[in-house]
Amino acid sequence: MVVWTDQERACIQDIFSKLNYEDAGPKALQRALIVYPWTQRYFASFGNLYNAEAIMSNPKVAAHGIVVLHGLDRAMKNMDDIKNTYAELSVLHSEKLHVDPDNFRLLADCLTIVIAATMGSSFTADVQAAWQKFLAVVVSALRRQYH
Numbered sequence: 001m002v003v004w005t006d007q008e009r010a011c012i013q014d015i016f017s018k019l020n021y022e023d024a025g026p027k028a029l030q031r032a033l034i035v036y037p038w039t040q041r042y043f044a045s046f047g048n049l050y051n052a053e054a055i056m057s058n059p060k061v062a063a064h065g066i067v068v069l070h071g072l073d074r075a076m077k078n079m080d081d082i083k084n085t086y087a088e089l090s091v092l093h094s095e096k097l098h099v100d101p102d103n104f105r106l107l108a109d110c111l112t113i114v115i116a117a118t119m120g121s122s123f124t125a126d127v128q129a130a131w132q133k134f135l136a137v138v139v140s141a142l143r144r145q146y147h
């Protein structure tokens with residue numbers, strides 16, 4: 001079980017309270033698909049992902065980015081039981097979708113970049129530390145079924 005300090009909880013809740021899901025979600029997924037093009041193989045049904053412009057203007061990519069952030073919202077609301085909160089998602093991604101589990105970390109890194117750019121100087125080292133811890137727990141929960 002992960003132990004969260006009051007400060008870490010407050011940092012995570014503050015990030016989510018200021019997060020524009022319709023902006024950050026698409027930007028994070030777009031960045032992942034552009035920077036790590038091999039991740040595109042999981043999104044063949046999304047249509048044209050042939051270049052950065054196509055990815056950035058793809059409504060299915062944007063919509064899925066928003067879905068991802070709402071999934072993270074579930075983790076934030078269940079910080080004391082993220083592994084069980086994500087148990088079904090872990091099974092789905094490992095057994096049905098066959099997603100390489102390293103891609104969860106890549107997407108988490110892209111989301112961190114988007115959030116840091118949005119928050120600017122208020123994305124302090126302490127805030128980043130809490131955010132990185134949160135994402136590490138989420139990634140671990142998603143990877144759980146793979147072990």
